[in-house]
Amino acid sequence: MASGTGPRIAVALDGAGWHPAAWREPDARPRELLTAGYWTELVREAESGKLDFVTIEDSLALQTVSYLDQPGERTDIVQGRLDAVLVAARVAPLTSHIGLVPTAVVTHTEPFHLSKAIATLDYVSTGRAGVRVQVAGRAADNRHFGRRRFGEFRLEDSAEPDRPSPLADLFDEAADYVEVLRRLWDSWEDDAEIRDVATGRFVDREKLHYIDFEGRWFSVKGPSITPRPPQGQPPVSSLAHAAIPYRLAARAADVVYVTPFDRAQAGEIVSAVREEQEKAGRGGETLHVFGDVVVFLDETEQAAADRKARLDDRFGAEYTSDAYVFTGTPAGLADLLLDWQQAGLSGFRLRPGAVPHDLIAITRGLAPELRARGLFRTEYEASTLRGLLGLSRPANRYAAV
Numbered sequence: 001m002a003s004g005t006g007p008r009i010a011v012a013l014d015g016a017g018w019h020p021a022a023w024r025e026p027d028a029r030p031r032e033l034l035t036a037g038y039w040t041e042l043v044r045e046a047e048s049g050k051l052d053f054v055t056i057e058d059s060l061a062l063q064t065v066s067y068l069d070q071p072g073e074r075t076d077i078v079q080g081r082l083d084a085v086l087v088a089a090r091v092a093p094l095t096s097h098i099g100l101v102p103t104a105v106v107t108h109t110e111p112f113h114l115s116k117a118i119a120t121l122d123y124v125s126t127g128r129a130g131v132r133v134q135v136a137g138r139a140a141d142n143r144h145f146g147r148r149r150f151g152e153f154r155l156e157d158s159a160e161p162d163r164p165s166p167l168a169d170l171f172d173e174a175a176d177y178v179e180v181l182r183r184l185w186d187s188w189e190d191d192a193e194i195r196d197v198a199t200g201r202f203v204d205r206e207k208l209h210y211i212d213f214e215g216r217w218f219s220v221k222g223p224s225i226t227p228r229p230p231q232g233q234p235p236v237s238s239l240a241h242a243a244i245p246y247r248l249a250a251r252a253a254d255v256v257y258v259t260p261f262d263r264a265q266a267g268e269i270v271s272a273v274r275e276e277q278e279k280a281g282r283g284g285e286t287l288h289v290f291g292d293v294v295v296f297l298d299e300t301e302q303a304a305a306d307r308k309a310r311l312d313d314r315f316g317a318e319y320t321s322d323a324y325v326f327t328g329t330p331a332g333l334a335d336l337l338l339d340w341q342q343a344g345l346s347g348f349r350l351r352p353g354a355v356p357h358d359l360i361a362i363t364r365g366l367a368p369e370l371r372a373r374g375l376f377r378t379e380y381e382a383s384t385l386r387g388l389l390g391l392s393r394p395a396n397r398y399a400a401v
Contacts, residue, residue, distance in 0.1 A: 006375025007337055008347030008389070010101075010290065011046050011362060013039070013355070014057035018294050019308070020065055020077040021315040022354035034082055036090045042359060043091045046098055049363025050377050052388050053099025055132050055237070055349065058084035060105050060141040071140045076315070085117050085131075092125035099385035101130035101237060107170060108136065108145045111180035115224055119185060122229035127384035130235040133178060133252075135170045158242035171248045176215045178236055178252035183211035185233055186396045187223035209398040231386045232393045239292070241322060243272065250276035254391060255288040257349050259323040263340050266291060270344035286391055288346045292323040293337075296353040297361035301328045308353065323351065330365030334373070 015033055016023035023030040032038040039056075046054050061071035062079050072079060084102035092100055100121065104114050114131070122129035137153040151166040158167055192207035211222035237255035240246050246269075249256035256273060260266035270289050277287055298304035304327045312318050319325070326333055337348050350366075352358035370376035382388045 006370055006373075007341045007345065008052045008288070008290070009049075009362070009367065009370075009376070010053045010055060010099075010347065010349040011051055011359060012055045012057065012292070012349050012351045013042055013046075013359075014351070015063075015078040015081065015355075017354035017358065018321065018351045019296075019311045019315070019319050019353045020074075021311045021319075023078050024314055025311070025354050025357065027357060028354065030078070033078065034080070036087075039082075039087050040091050040094050042355065043095055043098060043100070045356065045359055045363055047095050049367040050380060051098060051363065051367065052347065053101050053128075053130060053385060055101045056084040056087055056103060057081070058103040058105065058134070060108065060136045060144055061138065071138070085114075085121065088129070089121050089124050092121060092128065095125075095128075097128070097380040097383070099128050099130055099235075099388060100125055101132050101235070101385075103132045103134050105136045105141075106133045106174050106177040108141065108148065111177045111218060112184065112220060112224070114177075115181045115184035116226040118181070118234050119224065119226040119229040122231055122234050123226075127230040127386075129229065129231070130237060130255075130385050131181075132237045132239070132257075133174055134239070135174050137167065137170050158244045161243045161247050168244055171244050173217045174238075175248050175251045176213075176217055179215075180211070180213050180218055180220050181236070182233060183213055183397070184220070184222055184224040185229055186398055187211050188226075188228045189396050189399045190228055190232070193227055207399075228396065231384050232396065233386075235385055235389060235391065240273075243276075246273050246276045247280070249273065250280040250282060250287065253287065254389065255290055255347075257290050257292045258345075259292050260340065260343075261324045263343050266340045266343035266345055274344075286389075288389060289344065290347040290349045291337075291340055291345045292349050292351060293333075294321045294323050294325045294351040294353055295333060295358055295362065296325070296327045297330055297333060297358050297365060299329065301332065304328050307357075311354065319353075321351075325353075330361055330369045333366055334369045337370075338375070 016028045088100040088102040118131045157165040187209050189207035194201045208223045213220045235254040238249050238253045239257045240249050258269045260269050296304050296308045308327050
C-alpha cells in the first residue's frame with residue numbers, strides 16, 4: 001500500500017446500517033433503500049475516503065435480528081433488499097477506484113450463472129469486482145426452491161470440521177462451487193478473442209476450454225459464455241466464525257472476514273486460519289484476514305455511547321452482534337485497529353451501525369486519522385481490486401505454458 005504498514009479498510013453496507021433501529025434515525029432514508037441513487041451515494045462516500053472496497057449484504061430470506069429468529073417475523077426492522085450483484089453492477093460505472101464485492105448465496109444456486117455475473121461486473125467496473133460467497137442452510141431458505149432438504153443444521157457443528165454433518169456438507173459444497181467459478185473464469189484464454197474483420201475470425205476456438213468439473217454436487221462442462229474477466233480471477237471472500245468456515249476460506253478465498261473480540265483472540269483466529277491454509281496446500285499464497293467490527297462513532301465517547309443507547313431504547317433491547325461492537329471516537333477506533341493488526345490481521349471490514357452517520361465517520365473521521373499517522377493511502381495506488389489487495393494477476397490454468 002502507498003500508506004506503508006497501515007491496515008486495509010473495507011466497509012460492509014447493509015440497508016440503513018447494522019443496528020436494527022438505524023432506519024428510524026433522523027438522517028436515515030428508509031424510503032430510498034430500494035433506489036439505485038441511495039446505493040450509489042453510499043459507495044461514492046466510501047470511495048471518497050479511499051477505502052479498499054465495499055461489501056453489499058444479501059440473503060435468500062427476509063432479514064432477522066439473529067440467526068435463530070424466523071425470517072420476516074419482526075415488523076420493526078428493515079425487511080426486503082435488492083440483489084447485491086445487480087446493485088454493484090449499477091454502481092460500478094458511477095465509481096472509479098473502489099472495489100465492489102457483492103454477497104452471493106452459493107447454496108441452491110448454480111456456479112455457471114454466478115461466474116458470468118461476476119465476470120460481467122468485472123468488465124462493467126473495469127477490474128474492480130469481487131464476490132463474497134455465503135451459504136444458506138435454513139429451512140426457510142430451502143422452501144424458496146423446493147429441490148433440496150438438509151438434515152439438522154446446527155451452528156455448533158461448525159467447530160468440528162472432521163465430523164460429518166449437514167453443515168460440513170454445506171461448506172464443502174461451497175468450496176466446490178468456488179472451484180467451478182475459478183475454472184469457468186479461466187475457460188477463455190486472455191487472447192481468445194481475435195476480432196479480425198478481414199479474416200472473419202472473431203474467436204480462436206482452440207483457446208476456449210472445457211473445464212470438465214465432476215464433483216459430488218456439480219457436473220459442469222464449460223466453457224463459460226463470458227470471456228476471461230479483466231482481473232483474470234476476481235477476488236473471492238467469505239465470512240468465518242469457526243473451524244469449518246475457516247477451512248472453506250483456506251481452500252477457496254483470497255480474503256476471509258473473521259470476528260475476534262480482542263487482540264488475543266485475533267491472534268488465535270489468524271493462527272487457525274493459517275493452519276487450515278497449510279493443510280489446503282496454499283501456504284505460499286496470499287490469504288488476507290480481515291477483522292469485522294461494528295462501529296458507532298462520534299466526536300466523543302459519551303456521544304457515541306448515548307447514540308447507541310438511544311438506538312437500543314428504540315429497538316427495545318441492547319444491540320449485540322457476531323462481531324465486536326466498538327463505541328467511541330475515530331481516533332479511538334484507529335488505536336484499536338492498529339493494536340489488533342499486530343495480531344496478524346491485514347485489514348478490517350467495518351460495519352456502520354447507522355448509515356449515513358457512521359459511514360461518514362469512517363470516511364471523514366477514521367480515514368483522515370489513519371492518514372495523519374502515515375498509515376492510510378492519500379490516493380488509490382492501483383486500478384483493480386486485486387491491485388489494491390496486493391494480488392498479482394494470475395496466469396490462466398488452461399493456457400499452454
